[in-house]
Amino acid sequence: MEKLKELYIRYNELITYVIAGAVTTFVSLFTYYVLTVTFLNPKDPFELQIANVIAWIFAVTFAYFANRFFVFKSKEENIAKEMFKFYLARLGSLGLDMLCMHILATRIGLNDRVSKILDQFIILIANYLISKFIVFRKKNKKRKAFDR
DSSP states (O other): OHHHHHHHHHTHHHHHHHHHHHHHHHHHHHHHHHHHHHTOOTTSHHHHHHHHHHHHHHHHHHHHHHIIIIISOOOOSOHHHHHHHHHHHHHHHHHHHHHHHIIIIIISOOOHHHHHHHHHHHHHHHHHHHIIIIISOOOOHHHHTTOO
């Protein structure tokens, strides 16, 4: 049991990111599915992307707060600046998301729901790297004096 606790402490950030990422993925998929089942047609490439973008907005908003408070435990005082940086970084992953959906669902013809699930694994990895090394990067004490 002690070994398990040690592993949890050592990999806490990664574990909480995977959990937050899973919930974020659920938010994205749920929103996408509701939109495509109710009023947007996933067979229409334009409507498919509209559903994708709306799902992205919901998911990124949830992800920002989950990452800030639970994963990276950010102490950044300027929340607006941090949130802007987060959304800006996630715009890159939105482009990747849209490209994956276009290739998988529109070009290859894979079922849009299966495409969305596959696409989320790629996005999860890309977003972790962006969040860890760009958005929520911890400043060391030596650099902090120069960042003011």
